[in-house]
Amino acid sequence: MAKKKHELTEAEWAIVKAVWDNEPCAAPTVQEVLEKQKGWAYSTVKTMMDRMVSKGLLKTERIRNLILYRSDVTKKEAQKGEVMRAVKRAFDGALTPMMQFMLDSGELSKKQLGELESMIKNRKAKAKK
Amino acid sequence: MAKKKHELTEAEWAIVKAVWDNEPCAAPTVQEVLEKQKGWAYSTVKTMMDRMVSKGLLKTERIRNLILYRSDVTKKEAQKGEVMRAVKRAFDGALTPMMQFMLDSGELSKKQLGELESMIKNRKAKAKK
DNA sequence: TTGCAATCTCTACAAATGTAGAGTAGTCTC
DNA sequence: GAGACTACTCTACATTTGTAGAGATTGCAA
Numbered sequence: 001m002a003k004k005k006h007e008l009t010e011a012e013w014a015i016v017k018a019v020w021d022n023e024p025c026a027a028p029t030v031q032e033v034l035e036k037q038k039g040w041a042y043s044t045v046k047t048m049m050d051r052m053v054s055k056g057l058l059k060t061e062r063i064r065n066l067i068l069y070r071s072d073v074t075k076k077e078a079q080k081g082e083v084m085r086a087v088k089r090a091f092d093g094a095l096t097p098m099m100q101f102m103l104d105s106g107e108l109s110k111k112q113l114g115e116l117e118s119m120i121k122n123r124k125a126k127a128k129k
Numbered sequence: 130m131a132k133k134k135h136e137l138t139e140a141e142w143a144i145v146k147a148v149w150d151n152e153p154c155a156a157p158t159v160q161e162v163l164e165k166q167k168g169w170a171y172s173t174v175k176t177m178m179d180r181m182v183s184k185g186l187l188k189t190e191r192i193r194n195l196i197l198y199r200s201d202v203t204k205k206e207a208q209k210g211e212v213m214r215a216v217k218r219a220f221d222g223a224l225t226p227m228m229q230f231m232l233d234s235g236e237l238s239k240k241q242l243g244e245l246e247s248m249i250k251n252r253k254a255k256a257k258k
Numbered sequence: 259t260t261g262c263a264a265t266c267t268c269t270a271c272a273a274a275t276g277t278a279g280a281g282t283a284g285t286c287t288c
Numbered sequence: 289g290a291g292a293c294t295a296c297t298c299t300a301c302a303t304t305t306g307t308a309g310a311g312a313t314t315g316c317a318a
């Protein structure tokens with residue numbers, strides 16, 4: 001089975017995050033969360049969730065007439081899909097130039113840079129093995 | 130004037146890259162590039178390019194009946210738009226977790242890690258000032 | 259049993275995005 | 289001038305994504 005591509009739309013992100021935070025949960029639960037964040041109506045949310053089921057992003061379990069939703073894409077999978085899409089589009093698939101771009105953005109504090117440096121050292125040590 | 134948000138669609142990326150590589154250029158030039166890459170017909174490309182003009186991503190200059198296109202978004206602006214969209218969607222707007230995620234991806238060689246480490250040190254030194 | 263709340267289903271529409279063919283217009287060469 | 293070539297214009301359609309109201313169904317409490 002081919003590796004599934006997880007490239008979520010803006011609305012799908014909002015929904016899957018709400019599901020991650022509440023799963024297993026019913027559609028009205030997700031709708032309440034997104035009513036506050038986006039002002040979405042129940043039928044909006046339900047429609048999109050059912051589409052996400054069709055797309056393999058969510059899965060359902062029926063208990064009597066209640067439908068419980070669970071995510072079928074992990075947070076890491078979704079994040080990877082988003083990151084790799086950005087890398088592919090904006091940096092022709094090259095991870096390092098994108099990291100350099102982010103470092104050059106000037107939005108990282110000295111502390112954050114220090115943390116990243118430590119992480120890189122750890123990474124290098126492991127890569128040495 | 131508010132800062133424009135540059136979040137390009139998949140097709141827009143393909144087109145703007147071709148324009149960057151050839152500007153100023155006419156639509157048929159872009160189409161030839163994308164015919165090879167995507168199999169797109171002239172009218173497909175022209176339509177999308179004109180929509181991009183409406184969206185402020187490209188601009189035109191008419192010389193007799195020939196229309197020359199130029200990008201109205203720089204590579205850096207477009208890259209920033211893509212990166213920040215990914216950060217916002219997948220990491221709730223936090224740059225550092227995304228960089229950590231990328232470091233954890235295991236796709237960087239020891240050499241690349243070393244280069245990044247050097248860059249971070251430079252960045253830290255500058256941030257100290 | 260009835261009424262109400264909760265949830266689901268059905269259906270619809272709009273905008274954005276992707277895709278393209280047919281027709282028109284201008285220029286250049288013969 | 290005619291024809292060929294190049295580029296533009298006009299128009300259309302499909303899919304995807306976003307958005308939602310109205311109606312139907314089920315379960316529980318009174």
